[in-house]
Amino acid sequence: MQTTHTHYRTHTCGELRMEHVGQTVTLAGFLENVREVGQNFAFAVLRDFYGVTQVVVENEAMWKAFKGLNKESTVQITGVVRERDSKNPKLPTGDIEVVPEAVEVLGRCRHNELPFQINRSREADESARLKYRYLDLRNPEVKNNIILRCQVVAALRKAMLDHGFLEITTPILTASSPEGARDYLVPSRKHPGKFYALPQAPQQFKQLLMASGFDKYFQIAPCFRDEDARGDRSPGEFYQLDMEMAFADQEDVFAVLEDVLPPIFARYGTYNVASTAPFRRISYREAMDKYGSDKPDLRIDLIVTDATEALGACGFGPFEGNTVKAVVVTGFEGTRKQIDKLCADVEVQSGEKAYWFRYDENGEIVGGIAKFVQPVKDAVVAALGLEKGCFVGLTAGKLLAAQKAAGVLRSKLGAFCPNHMDKERYEFCWIVDFPMYEIGEESGLLEFCHNPFSMPNGGLEILKKAAAGEVDPLSITAFQYDLVCNGVELSSGAVRNHDPEIMIEAFQLVRLGEDDVKAKFPAMYNAFTYGAPPHAGIAPGVDRMVMLLAGEDSIREIIPFPMNKNAQDLMMGAPSFVTQAQLDELNIVCTKKEEDEAAE
Numbered sequence: 001m002q003t004t005h006t007h008y009r010t011h012t013c014g015e016l017r018m019e020h021v022g023q024t025v026t027l028a029g030f031l032e033n034v035r036e037v038g039q040n041f042a043f044a045v046l047r048d049f050y051g052v053t054q055v056v057v058e059n060e061a062m063w064k065a066f067k068g069l070n071k072e073s074t075v076q077i078t079g080v081v082r083e084r085d086s087k088n089p090k091l092p093t094g095d096i097e098v099v100p101e102a103v104e105v106l107g108r109c110r111h112n113e114l115p116f117q118i119n120r121s122r123e124a125d126e127s128a129r130l131k132y133r134y135l136d137l138r139n140p141e142v143k144n145n146i147i148l149r150c151q152v153v154a155a156l157r158k159a160m161l162d163h164g165f166l167e168i169t170t171p172i173l174t175a176s177s178p179e180g181a182r183d184y185l186v187p188s189r190k191h192p193g194k195f196y197a198l199p200q201a202p203q204q205f206k207q208l209l210m211a212s213g214f215d216k217y218f219q220i221a222p223c224f225r226d227e228d229a230r231g232d233r234s235p236g237e238f239y240q241l242d243m244e245m246a247f248a249d250q251e252d253v254f255a256v257l258e259d260v261l262p263p264i265f266a267r268y269g270t271y272n273v274a275s276t277a278p279f280r281r282i283s284y285r286e287a288m289d290k291y292g293s294d295k296p297d298l299r300i301d302l303i304v305t306d307a308t309e310a311l312g313a314c315g316f317g318p319f320e321g322n323t324v325k326a327v328v329v330t331g332f333e334g335t336r337k338q339i340d341k342l343c344a345d346v347e348v349q350s351g352e353k354a355y356w357f358r359y360d361e362n363g364e365i366v367g368g369i370a371k372f373v374q375p376v377k378d379a380v381v382a383a384l385g386l387e388k389g390c391f392v393g394l395t396a397g398k399l400l401a402a403q404k405a406a407g408v409l410r411s412k413l414g415a416f417c418p419n420h421m422d423k424e425r426y427e428f429c430w431i432v433d434f435p436m437y438e439i440g441e442e443s444g445l446l447e448f449c450h451n452p453f454s455m456p457n458g459g460l461e462i463l464k465k466a467a468a469g470e471v472d473p474l475s476i477t478a479f480q481y482d483l484v485c486n487g488v489e490l491s492s493g494a495v496r497n498h499d500p501e502i503m504i505e506a507f508q509l510v511r512l513g514e515d516d517v518k519a520k521f522p523a524m525y526n527a528f529t530y531g532a533p534p535h536a537g538i539a540p541g542v543d544r545m546v547m548l549l550a551g552e553d554s555i556r557e558i559i560p561f562p563m564n565k566n567a568q569d570l571m572m573g574a575p576s577f578v579t580q581a582q583l584d585e586l587n588i589v590c591t592k593k594e595e596d597e598a599a600e
Contacts (some may be wrong), residue, residue, distance in 0.1 A: 006075055009105070019094050020081045021038040024349070025098065027053060028076045028106065030138060032118065040067060042377055046077060046098075049143070054084070054097040065103040074107035074136070102574055126556075133561055145558045149546045152268055153220055156241050156542070159260040165216040165243060170205035172198060172222070177520060182226035186235075192587040198224035198311075198561020200337040201539060203453065204524050206495055210535040211527040218243040222541060226567075234543060234555050235567035239596060240491070241545075242535035250479055253277070253536050254430060257483060257491075261540070265426050270551035273425035279483075283433040292325065292407020294434075297487030300414030302327055304406045307394065310383035316372040318353065322396045325406035328384055331419050332391035336367075342412050346395070352405035355394040360385045369394070392402045411487065426485055426548065433457070434480040437473045437509065446473055446510055454494040456506060457538040458460035463505040473509055483540060485548055493538025 001086045007029040016025065028047030036042045038064040040256065055077060057063050069075065079100035088094030113413040115132045116124035123138040129136045136142050158165070176183045183197040199205075201223050211218045221242040227235060243253055258277035265274040280298070287294050307326040311319055334342065339356060346354040352449035356368040359381065367372045373380055384392065393413060395405035414421040436456050440447040456462055456476045465471040479495035497503050504514045518525050547557040556562040561568050583590065 003480060009048075012050035013046050013053040014092055016053060016081055016093050018083065021083050021096060023081050024078065024101075025081055026076060026078045027055075027073065027098065031054075031066075031069055031071055031073045032111075033071060034069070037061075045140075046075070047140075051092055052311055053093050053241040053441075054543075055079070055090075056097050056099050058099060062100050062103065064576055067103065070109040070112055072118065073105060073109040076104040076106055078102040082304070124264055127564065129568060130556075130562065133571050135354070137560070143556070143581060144553065145546070145550050146560050148268060149558055149560075152264060152546050152549060153542060155262070155264050157220065157269070159264070160218045160241070160243065162258065162454055163216070163256055166214060167219055168209060168214070168217050169213040169219055170199070170202040170209075170221070173197050174205075177204065184224045184226050187586040188412055188587055189586055192560045194554060200225050201240070202242050203451075204266075204521065205535060207453065207498075207524060207532075207535065208527055210244055210246045210496075211498075211524075211530070211532040215435050216243075217245075221539070228565075234559055234562055235565070236563050238555075239542040240539040241294040242537075242539045242544055245537055245571040246533045246535045248536045249534070250432070251492055253481075253538050257538065257540070257556070261428070265549065268549045269426060270549065271424045271426055275428040279428040279430050281430045281432055284292060284431055284434070284477075285437065287431050288403045288407075292405070292410055293487070294431050294482065295484045295487055295489045296407070296429065297411060297414065297431055299425060300331060300410060300421045300487060302405070302410050302414055302420055304410055305384055307380070308385060310376060310380045311373065311394070314372045314376050316369055318355070318356075318396045319372075323399045324394060324396045325402045325412050326384055327393045327406060327413055328386060329391045329393070329413050329417060330387060330389065332413075332417060333536075334391070334416060338416070339368075342393075342409075342416060346405060346408050350395075350401075350408040352395055352397050352401055354405065354409050355396070357392055357394075358392045358597075359388060361388050361394065363388055372385050428485050430482065431482040431484055432480075433477040435477040436475060436478040436480075436506075439474070450478070450492065451494050452482050453496050453503075454480045455497045455502070460499070460502045460505060462557065463502065463509065466509060467505065479536070481538070482539065486542055488548060490544055490548075491540035493536070493537050495534070495536040498532040498534055499515060500525060503528070537563060 008026070011020070012025045013027055013029045029046045031046040032047040032052065034044045035041055039062045040058070042057040042063060044057060044066060046053050046055055057066055077098065077100045079098040079102070081096050081510050083100055084095060084097045106108070106367055109537040115128050118135060118138050119140070121129055121136045122141060137146065149568065155421070161167070166522045173186060173196040176185065176195065183200065186198065188194045188196060202219070202221050206217055219242050220235055221240055224237050227233070232586055243256070245256070258279055262274055262276055266316055279482050282296070285296055287296055289302050305326045305328060313320070343354040343356065346352070356363055357370045358367045365377050369386050380386070386392070393409045395402050397405065423490055435449045436454065438449040439445065455478065457479060462471060462476055466473040466476060480492070481494065482492050483490045497506060504517055507513070507517050543555050543559060547555050550558055552558060561569070568574065576583045581591065
């Protein structure tokens with residue numbers, strides 16, 4: 001423990017032990033509680049960053065000093081340390097107490113009522129916690145997550161430096177570029193009508209560093225994306241361990257992270273068991289086929305099975321003409337009510353319905369859609385490898401929809417059945433061989449699936465064959481990879497496309513010509529024409545990593561000052577309106593304001 005001696009205190013509130021008995025000490029902190037137990041006799045609890053200390057008031061003068069103070073006032077107390085009669089083994093300072101001789105108020109709390117109890121703030125409404133985040137952070141449980149974040153970032157930084165990476169900061173004000181999410185735009189005062197963009201990621205800059213001759217780059221990089229919140233995604237800004245390596249391929253990147261991450265998870269993780277190198281590798285298509293997700297939770301031992309041939313023509317309407325996927329569960333003891341809720345949850349999360357039946361101990365098909373399955377029982381039992389007593393969950397739809405719904409079903413069933421999920425461990429895997437292209441949901445046209453700067457598997461030759469109609473562009477895979485842990489995507493990375501000729505060919509397949517590439521990515525394109533080295537990189541999300549290590553379900557629990565789900569900072573009042581003078585200086589005209597929208 002760090003000892004802090006200043007003008008305000010000789011010891012911290014977590015420092016005093018039996019060896020300090022008899023000493024006169026000065027403490028400073030927040031007045032957590034005062035409990036009167038008799039005439040001029042009370043117990044008080046003083047809390048600072050380091051811990052708590054019990055203070056015992058035993059005379060009228062001291063009682064008067066405490067009696068007028070509201071909880072959470074900051075005070076300085078000077079007194080004598082003594083041994084407690086009734087020790088508290090749960091507290092590091094539980095063997096001692098301080099009898100005060102002098103009290104000075106350093107910062108008075110002027111509110112008789114607090115928005116929530118500090119030590120129970122996590123039970124409060126989230127909007128109250130965010131509005132009064134400075135009070136929420138006084139809760140040791142909340143504070144400890146921020147301390148953990150600091151420790152993890154420091155460990156990541158040290159590990160990267162030890163691996164020979166240079167920490168280089170890249171610009172925050174940059175140019176807007178099409179990288180997938182919406183940009184946050186910043187108007188330029190000096191260049192009317194033009195805008196900077198906050199970087200969605202340092203993607204282009206780190207590749208330019210490789211083209212500049214730097215060998216290994218990293219930074220704990222802030223990224224800004226105007227996108228909706230999720231449990232594992234914070235709206236507005238987030239941080240990632242951004243890294244890039246020159247003269248490197250996929251294996252080199254894997255080797256670094258497989259060396260850097262396991263010791264950090266072992267040291268700081270809530271769970272004691274974590275994957276060791278090498279992490280398991282699963283192709284994107286295998287992941288979707290077997291787990292129904294490109295971020296599978298490998299703590300669950302359930303597998304998705306294709307049941308299209310066995311059940312596609314069983315006469316059940318939703319199955320006809322569709323892909324049918326099944327998740328077979330042994331030892332399932334859910335009630336009908338629990339099954340109905342599970343199916344409803346799957347529909348809410350995936351947008352697709354889930355169905356079910358049981359293969360009971362007597363070898364009969366019962367429950368759910370049993371009457372449609374019974375006529376083809378033998379084929380279904382054989383196709384799915386059913387054992388008596390099995391529960392079978394089913395999804396149906398176009399291939400991808402059926403797969404994704406089955407993935408949600410698998411996760412829900414795994415969480416419901418403790419015999420099929422070992423929750424208290426960290427299971428890593430690499431998802432590899434992502435498709436280079438996909439058909440856009442809105443456009444119906446060929447689009448990049450993930451990172452447009454990735455190297456296609458097959459290089460220039462495979463792209464030319466696709467352009468000539470000899471190869472289906474949807475069959476082209478890229479050297480793209482995701483690192484997944486416990487069903488959470490920690491990071492995406494890729495071997496980069498460093499050859500201008502390959503870059504142009506890749507973009508032409510999505511209807512963008514050489515002029516478009518030069519216009520959208522001028523610096524990178526031009527840099528690559530001067531001879532760029534092969535390079536590869538990745539960027540694990542720091543917020544998601546700390547969330548996993550802390551065992552939290554929401555990313556907002558490990559961010560010091562998070563926004564709410566609507567990308568609002570309730571504490572600071574952001575976003576906010578600005579003055580007309582500010583708008584005029586920036587040559588901006590507001591055509592719509594929130595109250596206009598509310599009136600419509």
